Amino acid sequence: MENFYTDNEALKFQLSHPLMRRIVDLKERDYADNNQFDDAPVDFEDAIDSYDRVLEIVGEITGEILAPNAEEVDRVGVRVENNAVVYAPGTQEAHEALTKAGLYGMSLPRRFGGLNFAYVPYVMAAEIVSRGDTAFANIWGLQDCAETLHEFASEEIQQAFLPRVNKGATCSMDLTEPDAGSDLQAVRLKASWDETSQCWRLNGVKRFITNGDADIKLVLARSEEGTTDARGLSYFVYDRAEGATTIRRVENKLGIHGSPTVELVFNNAPAKLVGERRFGLIKYVMSLMNGARLGVAAQAVGLSENACREAERYAAEREQFGKAIKHFPQVYEMLALSRAKTDVARALLYETCRFVDIYKALTLTSKERPLTAEEKTELKYYQKNADLYTPLLKLFATEFCNQVAYDAIQVHGGSGYMKDYPVERLYRDARITNIYEGTTQLQVVAAIRGVGNGQYLNMLREYDSKVAEHVTGYEQELEHLRALVARYEQALAKANAWGTTSETYDFHARRLVELAGYPIMGYVLLLDTLRNNRFARSLRVFLQFAEGETAKHAAIIETFEKDRETDYKY
Amino acid sequence: MYNNKIFNIVVLAKQVPDTRNVGKDAMKEDGTVNRAALPAIFNPEDLSALEMALTIKDKLLENCKITVITMGPVRAADIIREALYRGADQGVVLSDRKFAGSDTLATSYALALAVKKTGHFDLVIAGRQAIDGDTAQVGPQIAEKLNLPQITYSEEIMNITDTRVRVKRRLERGIEIVEAPFPCLLTVHGSAAPCRARNAKKLMKYKHAKTPSELAEPGTENQSRYSQKPFLNIEEWTADHVNAIPERLGLSGSPTKVKKIENVVLVKKESQNINPNEEGIHLLIRELVNTRVIG
Numbered sequence: 001m002e003n004f005y006t007d008n009e010a011l012k013f014q015l016s017h018p019l020m021r022r023i024v025d026l027k028e029r030d031y032a033d034n035n036q037f038d039d040a041p042v043d044f045e046d047a048i049d050s051y052d053r054v055l056e057i058v059g060e061i062t063g064e065i066l067a068p069n070a071e072e073v074d075r076v077g078v079r080v081e082n083n084a085v086v087y088a089p090g091t092q093e094a095h096e097a098l099t100k101a102g103l104y105g106m107s108l109p110r111r112f113g114g115l116n117f118a119y120v121p122y123v124m125a126a127e128i129v130s131r132g133d134t135a136f137a138n139i140w141g142l143q144d145c146a147e148t149l150h151e152f153a154s155e156e157i158q159q160a161f162l163p164r165v166n167k168g169a170t171c172s173m174d175l176t177e178p179d180a181g182s183d184l185q186a187v188r189l190k191a192s193w194d195e196t197s198q199c200w201r202l203n204g205v206k207r208f209i210t211n212g213d214a215d216i217k218l219v220l221a222r223s224e225e226g227t228t229d230a231r232g233l234s235y236f237v238y239d240r241a242e243g244a245t246t247i248r249r250v251e252n253k254l255g256i257h258g259s260p261t262v263e264l265v266f267n268n269a270p271a272k273l274v275g276e277r278r279f280g281l282i283k284y285v286m287s288l289m290n291g292a293r294l295g296v297a298a299q300a301v302g303l304s305e306n307a308c309r310e311a312e313r314y315a316a317e318r319e320q321f322g323k324a325i326k327h328f329p330q331v332y333e334m335l336a337l338s339r340a341k342t343d344v345a346r347a348l349l350y351e352t353c354r355f356v357d358i359y360k361a362l363t364l365t366s367k368e369r370p371l372t373a374e375e376k377t378e379l380k381y382y383q384k385n386a387d388l389y390t391p392l393l394k395l396f397a398t399e400f401c402n403q404v405a406y407d408a409i410q411v412h413g414g415s416g417y418m419k420d421y422p423v424e425r426l427y428r429d430a431r432i433t434n435i436y437e438g439t440t441q442l443q444v445v446a447a448i449r450g451v452g453n454g455q456y457l458n459m460l461r462e463y464d465s466k467v468a469e470h471v472t473g474y475e476q477e478l479e480h481l482r483a484l485v486a487r488y489e490q491a492l493a494k495a496n497a498w499g500t501t502s503e504t505y506d507f508h509a510r511r512l513v514e515l516a517g518y519p520i521m522g523y524v525l526l527l528d529t530l531r532n533n534r535f536a537r538s539l540r541v542f543l544q545f546a547e548g549e550t551a552k553h554a555a556i557i558e559t560f561e562k563d564r565e566t567d568y569k570y
Numbered sequence: 571m572y573n574n575k576i577f578n579i580v581v582l583a584k585q586v587p588d589t590r591n592v593g594k595d596a597m598k599e600d601g602t603v604n605r606a607a608l609p610a611i612f613n614p615e616d617l618s619a620l621e622m623a624l625t626i627k628d629k630l631l632e633n634c635k636i637t638v639i640t641m642g643p644v645r646a647a648d649i650i651r652e653a654l655y656r657g658a659d660q661g662v663v664l665s666d667r668k669f670a671g672s673d674t675l676a677t678s679y680a681l682a683l684a685v686k687k688t689g690h691f692d693l694v695i696a697g698r699q700a701i702d703g704d705t706a707q708v709g710p711q712i713a714e715k716l717n718l719p720q721i722t723y724s725e726e727i728m729n730i731t732d733t734r735v736r737v738k739r740r741l742e743r744g745i746e747i748v749e750a751p752f753p754c755l756l757t758v759h760g761s762a763a764p765c766r767a768r769n770a771k772k773l774m775k776y777k778h779a780k781t782p783s784e785l786a787e788p789g790t791e792n793q794s795r796y797s798q799k800p801f802l803n804i805e806e807w808t809a810d811h812v813n814a815i816p817e818r819l820g821l822s823g824s825p826t827k828v829k830k831i832e833n834v835v836l837v838k839k840e841s842q843n844i845n846p847n848e849e850g851i852h853l854l855i856r857e858l859v860n861t862r863v864i865g
Contacts, residue, residue: 038774038775038799038801039770039771039772039774039775040774041774042792042795049777050773050774050777053773053774053777054770054773054774057767057768057770057773060767061767064767097766097767100766100767100769101766101767101768101769101770102769102770102771102772103770115770115771115774
């Protein structure tokens with residue numbers, strides 16, 4: 001019996017983080033649900049025990065169904081039949097098993113049929129699912145759309161749509177259009193008010209829509225005639241049962257074959273407005289995207305874990321020159337680096353989740369009662385951190401995931417290039433993670449703000465004071481981290497001298513973001529290591545790696561002259 | 571079918587030592603299994619029996635009630651909890667020192683009485699056999715004692731009406747499709763659909779469910795919870811509850827006597843190693859032709 005939760009102690013470890021008590025207390029609001037719902041916890045310990053046991057179910061279904069099906073799902077892919085997307089049989093089986101186990105709607109309140117789980121265990125489930133089948137992680141992860149409905153839609157819409165999620169209704173976020181990809185302000189799909197039937201009507205085309213034939217679709221559309229920018233866009237919810245969309249095609253992709261990517265046409269499709277007009281992109285989609293980016297990061301970490309294990313297993317079994325190849329330095333370096341990247345990405349993932357958890361729970365509380373002054377400060381602090389960390393996390397988790405999958409093939413040698421081993425699929429699946437939900441380059445655009453306004457530096461200082469008190473045994477690692485921070489500050493000073501609005505600064509934005517990111521990840525992993533020394537090796541390996549990357553980036557900045565980017569322009 | 575009428579299913583399940591993990595303390599001196607020394611699991615074919623009941627419930631919803639009965643020591647309550655997590659409505663642990671050492675005759679006697687005590691039932695479903703004994707006798711014996719038609723080796727329910735069930739049986743050389751009127755008893759073959767995973771909400775609802783014996787154990791906190799939430803109380807029946815005649819229980823009710831336990835070590839005889847090369851393959855083919863396995 002394979003269980004992808006219980007076989008990975010690093011997951012349960014995250015449930016024991018000191019902040020979990022605050023998170024669960026907020027999420028369960030004095031454990032009041034217990035009087036009304038039989039499945040609600042009575043106290044903190046009870047809630048954590050439920051998280052643990054439910055994740056065990058996720059781990060079991062993933063280990064027993066998703067993972068064994070993944071290869072065939074990749075081979076069979078999806079097809080369109082009678083204007084409907086048909087999942088691969090293995091995907092259908094997975095969806096049905098997870099539905100029967102009552103796992104969908106994991107983060108939704110109990111009154112909507114959800115489990116009312118905090119973000120940490122919810123995202124953990126996404127990581128586990130992705131380790132089993134990265135393509136399926138999309139179908140699973142898009143339940144996040146329900147979170148957006150819960151946050152912003154009217155009670156009436158929530159009542160109509162949210163209880164369906166736990167019963168297996170699938171979701172999609174329909175944003176991209178042929179001429180509106182990274183630049184969503186250019187969305188043209190038209191929404192017009194239909195006086196006769198008293199509803200909105202959607203007309204136009206959406207492209208590259210993940211799980212685009214889902215039951216519940218959240219659609220970004222232009223509701224304000226004559227506008228051309230973000231302020232003319234609103235957010236709508238459309239029920240597939242209305243039958244007013246046509247599937248034009250499903251894309252033939254490099255990877256994630258089990259996850260349908262669809263081009264669809266809205267034909268006068270009746271839809272309901274979510275929240276207020278004109279806030280579609282600037283508020284709701286931004287919020288949804290933050291959640292989705294966290295989801296993709298979880299997907300990337302799950303895939304990395306899978307690739308790491310495949311490489312470790314192969315390197316232990318495969319013998320050349322009379323011994324297992326894992327004993328050769330060039331091979332074990334790849335294995336250790338992959339493990340370190342996976343561990344550090346996971347540490348950053350759950351650190352970010354904790355920030356999201358607290359600010360989301362406090363935001364929800366603020367709708368029921370006024371927050372105290374301390375709570376308001378707390379909300380602001382964690383919201384700021386969530387916004388600060390989400391792009392950083394998406395960037396590193398997905399880039400690392402690509403590197404880990406690449407090295408997993410390399411460890412396998414020629415065999416890894418063949419379809420006989422799963423690593424070639426992982427390599428193909430990994431490739432989308434640093435593209436969708438905002439490319440790495442767009443994450444840089446979001447993250448560079450934290451470089452400019454000093455917020456990453458503030459966090460680094462905060463971590464340093466937190467760590468300094470009880471760092472016994474890891475003094476050397478702390479010194480190493482401090483040196484990385486100093487190097488970052490040095491490079492930053494040089495970049496600032498160019499002027500933060502200059503193209504030269506922009507040209508180095510990714511380098512600057514990465515220079516901030518390495519020590520941040522290092523501190524987060526050090527904090528984890530101080531609670532559990534199982535990460536000590538990964539920490540040391542990662543710091544060595546970060547040293548090299550930092551030196552490389554810093555050297556380019558330090559030797560760069562203003563306006564030299566013109567050499568790169570063609 | 572069964573409009574406005576409750577369709578009652580009794581599932582019989584056994585907690586068994588996990589025979590995939592047998593250590594040296596697996597057997598006691600008297601030749602019975604030392605349950606304390608082995609990890610305890612839900613007998614696999616009983617899980618398939620539960621799944622068969624649950625698929626019926628999927629169709630009839632609240633018009634169907636599944637009661638799971640297990641006979642065993644106090645910790646057999648795990649089986650009831652596992653069944654509740656998957657969708658059973660209630661469970662009974664049949665537990666009494668007087669049951670200790672029961673063979674299939676004494677076991678089927680006690681279980682038949684327990685099934686009777688549940689009241690009206692339409693269908694009894696059990697696994698074909700338990701992995702600790704492999705007898706496949708208990709199900710059929712219960713059917714006889716309750717005077718029920720029985721369908722053994724069931725693999726799938728093909729059809730179900732108000733009065734009858736049609737079942738596909740998995741036999742050694744094929745399948746057989748048979749019907750029986752209600753009430754009847756099915757034993758389920760390992761080739762039937764595996765049981766669904768535990769349901770998250772049900773798990774959280776029932777994870778604290780306990781039998782009176784478990785509640786009496788030291789360390790049970792939050793006792794008041796059990797009076798506030800009746801569903802947390804798992805029923806426990808003793809020999810007296812089912813009105814059993816003491817002589818027909820346990821060792822005294824069990825004509826089966828274990829004479830001797832022997833360790834059988836398989837040793838290889840007449841085997842030969844064949845090298846994985848061209849020459850080896852020729853040798854192997856020649857050998858197989860000579861012994862008329864092929865050709």
